[in-house]
Amino acid sequence: MLVVLSVALMVVDSRFDLLKPVRSQMGLVLMESYWITDLPQRTWQGVAGQFGSRTELIAENEKLKTEALLLQGRLQKLAALTEQNVRLRELLNSSALVNEKVEVAELIGVDPNPFTHRILINKGERDGVFLGQPVLDARGLMGQVVELMPYTSRVLLLTDTTHSIPVQVNRNGLRAIASGTGNPERLELRHVADTADIKEGDLLVSSGMGQRFPAGYPVATVNEVIHDSGQPFAIVRAIPTAALNRSRYMLLVFSDRRTPEERATEAAIAQEEADRQGASHNQVPAAPAPAVPAGAPQQPPGSPSATPAPAAGTAPAQPAAAPAQPRRQ
């Protein structure tokens, strides 16, 4: 009887969403056990923090200060570059780079099954986490949220055998798909032509295709390219840049969750504003073409004489809001 019941449960759980709330409510109570088993580690860290010697703390402080200085320095340049990027994109009349919001989450548990790469984090549905949300650490993409519970959620890492992510080579924009291998230090690029321009040391960044991961985040560095004449494709192996099995703190990315239609409408409205301003300044010939993406409900504003903008699809670091691209008039 119970066997039949459990088989029925399994079928229902795999085919329908019916049991999701049950599972998440049970998770609310049971996930505390991950927290409890993590307690010794936590207390140890607390004790180490309490009794850390003064010199150690001073040394750490120094180190952090230099690091902060370095990062600040880089950031100064970044502001200028971002500004420049925005201006250039305006010239190209493509959608603006979306500034993603992030939230810090902490690792609370690792999946006990050695054959899957999943972790638990301490942010859940109540914190605004959603299914499929990308997760980063300080060095690169880690994975995506696959299961939600009220105060915790489960993250599938890039290296799980069931996970694949669309990437592109940062150097030349070559697109590929990086699949997990079950080894925490290895991703494999599937179906890369033998003649493709890819070599050791290339940085792979997320390409933003598939609409799941935001574009432009580092994913892995290529460490091995094997050309075997007996194989139809080159074998390309890469090491994830994120410390998948070492990071304790990670970032949840809240990128644009609006539908393409909403984004398009907003882009069009912004464009209209810009046009009006441009008209009041009387710079007629340089007025950019209005953005009328697919599905935008309202009619295009004036200035039909403008030249069609080139497609922005060839830029290596494409923004996440790709659907709001301009169309020829």
Place this chain on the structure above:
Amino acid sequence: MASTRSRNGWAIWLTFAIGLLLSVSPMPQFMEVFRPMWLALLLAFWTLAVPGKVGMTTAFLLGLAEDVLYGTLLGQNALILTLITFLVLSLQQRLRMFPMWQQSLVILVIFGIAQLIQLWLSALTGNRLPTLALVWSAVISALLWPWVSFALRGLRHRLHIH
């Protein structure tokens, strides 16, 4: 008698709670394969010791809890644990008479069968596990059986759980 029974029933549930904790406690990566099946061990002991109290329903509920913890399909571990309890219950009369090493052997066989079914279910649901390494945990559990058994027997006699 009834009062003592109801008074010490909590001990059983406490061991199960500890078993749940042990089954998710962090371990070094290379040792994950060898993680013993704590819940199955505890269930096997308590079904042998107090079959009136701990049975297939308990196994089913604990299995559901484990499913939620592991994020597997709801019912997968429930099925496995129910099956283990069923096999232990059906061999109960003989198992009680066996010396410890023979009990261990029977436990090994039962857990091995359960793990093979686990492997099969995982393959069926698409989360294919690459190897038969899953059976290692059955071996480790069988090796741990005498110790778990002795420890729990001591607890049982001290608390007079019948």
